[in-house]
Amino acid sequence: AQSVTQLDSQVPVFEEAPVELRCNYSSSVSVYLFWYVQYPNQGLQLLLKYLSGSTLVKGINGFEAEFNKSQTSFHLRKPSVHISDTAEYFCAVSAYGDDKIIFGKGTRLHILP
Amino acid sequence: DTGVSQDPRHKITKRGQNVTFRCDPISEHNRLYWYRQTLGQGPEFLTYFQNEAQLEKSRLLSDRFSAERPKGSFSTLEIQRTEQGDSAMYLCASSLERGTGTEAFFGQGTRLTVV
Numbered sequence: 001a002q003s004v005t006q007l008d009s010q011v012p013v014f015e016e017a018p019v020e021l022r023c024n025y026s027s028s029v030s031v032y033l034f035w036y037v038q039y040p041n042q043g044l045q046l047l048l049k050y051l052s053g054s055t056l057v058k059g060i061n062g063f064e065a066e067f068n069k070s071q072t073s074f075h076l077r078k079p080s081v082h083i084s085d086t087a088e089y090f091c092a093v094s095a096y097g098d099d100k101i102i103f104g105k106g107t108r109l110h111i112l113p
Numbered sequence: 114d115t116g117v118s119q120d121p122r123h124k125i126t127k128r129g130q131n132v133t134f135r136c137d138p139i140s141e142h143n144r145l146y147w148y149r150q151t152l153g154q155g156p157e158f159l160t161y162f163q164n165e166a167q168l169e170k171s172r173l174l175s176d177r178f179s180a181e182r183p184k185g186s187f188s189t190l191e192i193q194r195t196e197q198g199d200s201a202m203y204l205c206a207s208s209l210e211r212g213t214g215t216e217a218f219f220g221q222g223t224r225l226t227v228v
Binding site for chain 1: 117144146148153154155156157158161169204206208210216217218219220221222
């Protein structure tokens with residue numbers, strides 16, 4: 001079975017500073033990886049996904065993530081955050097041949113003025 | 114098509130009552146998922162359908178829960194004899210099965226409060 005660990009429940013960061021949200025996964029088979037964002041009072045929205053190929057994946061709103069198979073990680077990064085990035089971010093995994101998506105517990109990103 | 118639609122958006126019910134939620138997926142999507150999300154947690158998988166077939170049910174889904182997807186279009190999730198622990202946001206998502214990774218599109222959820 002797959003599982004996802006998001007190492008930080010909350011991350012405070014100053015506006016225009018860089019941010020990294022950490023995600024580690026566990027699976028006995030190859031996986032697809034996702035980051036979803038949930039803005040206040042809104043539904044989940046896909047930020048980016050890793051299916052295969054280049055390990056650096058670019059998503060919407062200036063976010064990117066790097067797949068590291070040896071460390072079983074898929075950390076999310078943004079070089080300069082904006083107040084509008086305030087949201088909860090969920091890392092998720094789906095195993096090859098099993099299309100249900102398993103989510104981590106989420107990381108709340110607080111942007112400080 | 115405006116995306117995945119869920120109805121109602123909010124439901125308050127008394128303990129012991131039955132409730133039913135509806136999800137309308139994106140029209141060409143053949144997969145439909147139900148998740149439950151409680152405060153401070155990520156979405157927890159409940160069940161999913163491919164067309165009208167229910168392919169998997171989580172152990173979280175007790176026998177008080179039942180989901181259907183007649184004709185492979187909309188889906189309903191029913192909870193019988195609701196308990197306070199059922200209070201949560203119920204999320205529906207849909208995807209187009211392509212065999213190369215599944216991107217799920219989520220609705221805004223139905224928030225259930227059991228009093």
